[in-house]
Amino acid sequence: MSVGLHIHLRNISNLNxxxxxxxxxxxxxxxxxxxxxxxxxxxxxxxAGPICITWHGCEQSKQAMTGTQxxxxxxxxxxxxxxxxxxxxHPH
Numbered sequence: 001m002s003v004g005l006h007i008h009l010r011n012i013s014n015l016n017x018x019x020x021x022x023x024x025x026x027x028x029x030x031x032x033x034x035x036x037x038x039x040x041x042x043x044x045x046x047x048a049g050p051i052c053i054t055w056h057g058c059e060q061s062k063q064a065m066t067g068t069q070x071x072x073x074x075x076x077x078x079x080x081x082x083x084x085x086x087x088x089x090h091p092h
Contacts, residue, residue, distance in 0.1 A: 012065075014065060022039075050086035
């Protein structure tokens, strides 16, 4: 599968970091909802594929995020990947 959009996430310590990098790299409209429901919608319907998201330093992000942020975010990413065959998530 050739990749149309490759997003490289780095130094993510909270959801704002994630949304900032996603918005910039995917050229999302500034009106993007910056919440997990909006993230799911963007990943499953708004972005042309194929899409590859590589999360560098994923384990460090897990340690830095508070509460259930990391688990909730990974759940949305995995659910979105299950919805479309041309979306892959690579935590490193």
